[in-house]
Amino acid sequence: MTVGEKGKLTELQLDRRVRERLLASGTLSAATIEAHLASLPDAEEQAETIAVDQPALGGAAHAPRVEPELDDEGSE
DSSP: OOOOGGGOOOHHHHSHHHHHHHHHHTSSOHHHHHHHHHHSOOOGGGOOOOOOOOGGGTOOOSOOOOOOOOOTTSOO
16 A cells, blocks of 8 residues: 555545556555545535536526527528
């Protein structure tokens, strides 16, 4: 297992894309990841819920798009 200063995992090692490679190569163990995740504080009480429009998922969150009327030559 490769670790940063003071035995802590580095941000790079915790990046999902890098972490999967390190796990596959045996450089990082699943137990190390689990221990790190268990050591993180629970910040659920500080979380804030936000609403995000997702029209691609079928929600009509915005007004329908109105196409400009064009004359015979294709100009507005």
